[in-house]
Amino acid sequence: MSAARTTSPPPPPSAPAGPVDPKGPSWSDPGSGTAPKSGGGRLRKSGVYALLSIGLLVMAAPFLWMGLSSFKTDRDLTASPPVWIPSEWTLEHFDELLDRLDVPLYFFNSLTVAVLVTASNLVFCSMLGYALAKLRFGGRNKIFALVLGALMVPGNLMLLPLFVLMSKLQLIDSYAGLMLPFAAQAFGVFLMRQFMQSIPDELLEAARIDGAREWYIFWRIAMPLVKPALATLSILIFLGSWNNFVWPLIATNDPEKYTLPVALATFATDPNQSAGSNGMLMVGSLLIILPVLLVFIVLQRHFTQGLATTGMK
Incomplete structure (x- = not known):
């Protein structure tokens, strides 16, 4: 006689602990996993x-x-x-300043120097940054160490050697003498190298396998990927070159080669010209600030994106 098989009845379903809120857990529910917004946080x-x-x-x-x-x-x-x-x-102060000072000439000098210095830095710093980041050659790390060392040298310490060099090259009182010392700056090389390192090596290797030359890879692949860095470098270099005062003051003796900051400072310190000219000085300062402000407004989005991305390198 086989043993009788016994089965235990299933347990009764448990009743809900309370009414279910159709809107989900409330902020005051300690078990909801969401911290309440305190008044102290808003304050x-x-x-x-x-x-x-x-x-x-x-x-x-x-x-x-x-x-x-x-x-x-x-x-x-x-x-x-x-x-x-x-x-x-x-607008009387605008008229007076234009009568006493050749503002269009000095504005043209400043704009020419700033634009050419910015363009040269974009080209040379990008090329050197790409080489230090993506090309394998002996002494690469030593060159980068020299770039970092150049960042630690105070700019005023280089004024006398630069003046002697420009004098021997007979570039004093010339646009070339104003631009050449700043044609490729160490900070620009550092910035572009950091951005170039973010480009995947696989992308460049695929282009090389397809037969692309290094020059083509640099201009058509690498440069479009570092537009935020180019915008950031453009603003910083343009701002520094436009506001540069000490070097144009040292490297120019001919008033025809003065930049706008030098011309305005010379005008302000000449008692025969600047008597009762507070309004004209305000106008001149406004003219100095406006181009930089316009450049920053145009490139602001790329500038902030470039700074944020650089911080993550």
Whole structure:
């Protein structure tokens, strides 16, 4: 006689612990896994925004004052207490500056030097950065170490050797003398090398297997991939060259070769020219800032992207 098979009944289904919220777990549910938004966090964020707004106002106030003062009358410029908004908008200071100073010539000199220096840095720094990042040759690391060492040398320390060299080459009072010392800067080489390292080696090897020459790979493959770095380098080099004051002051004796910052400084220190010229100095400063501001506005997106990407290299 076989033993009877016994089966135990299944356990009854457990009742829900409470009503189910159709909208999902609430913020106050400690088991939901989501931290509640505290009032302290919002207050802290508001404080950060307030500090940033104050910093923005502090940094923008001088530029705002300069721009508004360019359109003020002499009475508003000497008013006490100071007047922010002109009581009467005028362009007389623009006319006076153009009469006393050959602004178009000096503007052309500054623009020519800045554009050519920027273009030369984009070409030479990109080529050297590509070579240091993607080509295998002896002494590559030593060359890069020299580039890093050049970054540690103060620029003012090089003024005297550069002046002696330009004098021996008879390039004083020439555009070439203003541009050649800055045609390829160490920071540009470092920046482009860091970006070139982010390009996959497999992509370049595939192009070489297909028969592409190194020059073609550099211009058609590598350069389009580093556009953020090119925009970043363009802004930094253009800004430095446009605002460069010491070297153009040393390397030029002919007023026809003055850049705009040198011409404006010479005008401001000449008592025969600059008497009662606060408004004209404001106009000149505004003319110096506008090109750099326009370049930054045009390339701002690539500039911020380039800085962010460089920080991850």
